[in-house]
Amino acid sequence: MCDTCGCSSSIGSPEHRHVLSSLGLGREPASETIDVGMKILLKNNECASWNRARFDERGVLVVNLIGSPGCGKTTIIEAMARRLKEKMVVIEGDVRTRRDTERVIRAGSRAFQIETNGACHLDAHGIRHALENVELDGCQIVVIENVGNLVCPAAYELGEHQKAAILSLPEGDDKVLKYPALFYRIGTLLINKIDLAPYMEFNFYKAVEECKSLNKNFRAFSVSGKTGEGVDEFCGYLREQANKGGAMR
Amino acid sequence: MRTVFAMHELSLMDSVFDLIAPKVRDPGKLVAVYVTVGPLSGVCADSLLFGFDLLAEERGFDHAKLVVERTSALVWCEACGREYESGDLSQGCPSCGALRRMVLSGDEFTVDGIEMEV
Numbered sequence: 594m595c596d597t598c599g600c601s602s603s604i605g606s607p608e609h610r611h612v613l614s615s616l617g618l619g620r621e622p623a624s625e626t627i628d629v630g631m632k633i634l635l636k637n638n639e640c641a642s643w644n645r646a647r648f649d650e651r652g653v654l655v656v657n658l659i660g661s662p663g664c665g666k667t668t669i670i671e672a673m674a675r676r677l678k679e680k681m682v683v684i685e686g687d688v689r690t691r692r693d694t695e696r697v698i699r700a701g702s703r704a705f706q707i708e709t710n711g712a713c714h715l716d717a718h719g720i721r722h723a724l725e726n727v728e729l730d731g732c733q734i735v736v737i738e739n740v741g742n743l744v745c746p747a748a749y750e751l752g753e754h755q756k757a758a759i760l761s762l763p764e765g766d767d768k769v770l771k772y773p774a775l776f777y778r779i780g781t782l783l784i785n786k787i788d789l790a791p792y793m794e795f796n797f798y799k800a801v802e803e804c805k806s807l808n809k810n811f812r813a814f815s816v817s818g819k820t821g822e823g824v825d826e827f828c829g830y831l832r833e834q835a836n837k838g839g840a841m842r
Numbered sequence: 843m844r845t846v847f848a849m850h851e852l853s854l855m856d857s858v859f860d861l862i863a864p865k866v867r868d869p870g871k872l873v874a875v876y877v878t879v880g881p882l883s884g885v886c887a888d889s890l891l892f893g894f895d896l897l898a899e900e901r902g903f904d905h906a907k908l909v910v911e912r913t914s915a916l917v918w919c920e921a922c923g924r925e926y927e928s929g930d931l932s933q934g935c936p937s938c939g940a941l942r943r944m945v946l947s948g949d950e951f952t953v954d955g956i957e958m959e960v
Contacts, residue, residue, distance in 0.1 A: 624873045624957045631861050633854055633877070633951050713850055745850055748884030748951070770932040774884035777945065806941040807882075807931065 637749055640717035644752025647724055648735065653682075654835035655735045657715075657751050659775060660759030662741030665785040667693045668818030669759065670736055674700035675821075676828050682732045684723050686715040686740045693738060703728060714745035720752055733835045743768070747775040754834070755780030760800060762786045762793040769803040777807045781814065783827065788817040851886060855893035858953050859901055865956060869902035874957040880913045880950035881929060887912055905959075915948030 632638065648655050660666050670683055674697055683704040685693045688711060697704035705727045707719050715737065729735070737753060739746040747756075758779045760768055763786060769776045776782070782804055784797060801813050812830065816823035858875060866872055875894075879887045887910045894908040914927035921940035928948075934941045 624959050626876075626955050626957050627865050628955045629862060629865065629876075629953045630955070631953055633857050633861065633953055635861065636857060745884070773931045774882050774949070777882050777949070803941065806943055807945055809944065 634748065634750070637717045640721055641750035641752040644717055644720050644724065645754075648752060648754075651729050651732075652835075652838075653729060653732055653735050654831060655737065655751075655753040656781070656831065657737045657739060657746070657753035657756045658759065659739045659743065659746045659756055659779075660741065660761070660783075660785075661743050661764060664741070664759045664761040664764060665818045666738050666741070666759055667696055669783065669785060669816060669824065669827075670697055670702075670738060670818075671700040672818050672821050672824040673736070673828055674702035676824065677734065678702060679731050680733045680832075682727060682729055682735050684720065684727060684735065684737045686719070686738060688712070688740060703732070709740060713740060713742050714749055715739050715751055716749045717751050734831050743772040743775055747772070747778055757781035757783055759783045759785050762789045762795045766796045766800040769800055769807070773807055776804050779804075779808065779811050781812050781827075781830075784813065784815045785818055787815045787822060788820045849889070849893070851889035851893040852896060854885060855890060855897050858894075859897065859903075861953050862956050866958070868958075870904060871959040872903045872906040872956060873959050874907050874909050876909050876911070876954045876956065878911045878913055878950045878952045878954055880948045881915050881931065882945070882948040883951035884949075885951050911954075913948065913950055916946040918944045918946060920944060 658666050658670070673681060674683070678701045681702045683697045683702055685697065685704055685706045686709060687693060687706070688709050690708070691706045694704040694706035705723055707715060707723055709715070709719070720737065737751055756779045758775055760782065762784070782801065784800065797815065804811060804813070814823055814827045814830070816827060818824070858877065862875060877890065879885055879890070890910060891908060898906055914929045915931060916925065917928050918925050919935040919938065919940055920942040922935060922938040924935060924937045926936055931945070935943065
C-alpha cells in the first residue's frame with residue numbers, strides 16, 4: 594500500500610495514479626470530505642461563452658488558429674487577407690511584438706494585436722478585452738492567431754466556433770499523436786507548405802489517419818501559404834460555414 | 843488589471859483555489875484537494891503539483907496536499923470492436939494493434955472535492 598496517499602499500489606508502479614504535493618506529509622488528522630465537482634476551466638469557459646455570444650450577435654464565424662512557431666500561421670492569414678480583405682478581421686496573439694499584426698494589415702485585413710508578455714497561449718479573458726477594441730463591421734470571418742504552440746492553447750476555449758491546427762511539411766508527419774489534446778479538438782487540419790513536397794518525405798495519409806484516430810469531426814486541407822495553393826478552397830469552406838450560421842465544432 | 847501567471851499551470855492552480863475558497867472556512871484546516879486530469883485535458887499533472895507547491899503556502903493552505911487522479915481515455919476499436927482504456931494514445935488496440943478507433947472520453951479536468959480537518 595502507498596502509505597502516503599493510501600492507495601493500494603506502490604509508488605512508481607504504472608498503477609500508482611496518485612501524485613502528491615510535498616506539503617502536508619506526516620499528519621493524519623480527523624477529517625471530512627466535501628464534494629466540489631467543478632471543471633477547473635469553468636471561469637475561462639464562461640468568459641469564452643460570453644465572447645461567443647458577442648460573435649454570434651454579429652453573425653461572424655470565428656476560427657482559433659493553432660500551430661508551432663514558424664509553421665506558417667501568419668503566412669496563411671496573409672494569403673487569406675489578400676482574398677478576403679475587409680471580410681476578415683484578425684486577432685493576433687504573440688508573447689511580444691506587433692510584427693504579425695503589421696503583416697496582416699499590409700495584406701489587406703484589419704488586425705488587432707494581443708501581446709501576452711509571457712503567457713504561452715491566449716485565453717478567453719484576453720479575447721474579451723480585445724473585443725472592446727476590435728471593429729467587426731462588415732466582417733464575416735474572425736481568425737484568432739494563437740501564440741505559436743501545439744501544447745497549451747488546446748485546453749483554452751476562446752469563444753471560437755472551431756479550432757484549426759496547422760501541421761507543416763518540414764515538421765514531419767508524426768506529430769499528431771505527440772499532441773493528442775490539440776488534434777482531438779480541431780475542426781480543421783491545415784497541412785501547410787505543400788510547395789515543399791518534392792523535398793520532404795511527408796506521408797499525408799499517415800498524418801490524416803492519425804488525426805482520425807483521435808477525432809471524427811475535422812476537415813483536412815492541403816495548402817501553401819506561400820504560393821496560395823489550396824487557400825481559395827479553405828476560404829470558400831469558411832465562407833460557406835459563415836453563411837450557414839457559423840455553429841460547428 | 844488581472845494577474846497573469848507566466849506558467850499556465852500556476853494560473854490553473856489559482857483557478858482551483860478560487861473554486862474551493864467558498865467551501866474552506868479555515869485555510870489552515872485544509873488537508874487535501876482532489877483533482878482529476880485526463881490524458882486529453884491538455885494539462886500536465888506534474889506541473890499542477892509544482893504550481894500547488896508554489897501557491898498553497900502563500901494562500902494559507904500550510905497543511906494541504908494535492909491529490910491528482912490521472913484517468914485513462916476510453917477507446918472503442920473500430921477494427922475488432924474491443925473497448926479499452928488507454929493512457930497512451932500513440933499505442934494501438936491492445937487486442938489487434940489497430941489505430942482505427944473512436945475516443946469516447948479522456949479530457950477530464952476537474953476539482954472533485956476537498957478534505958477538511960474537523
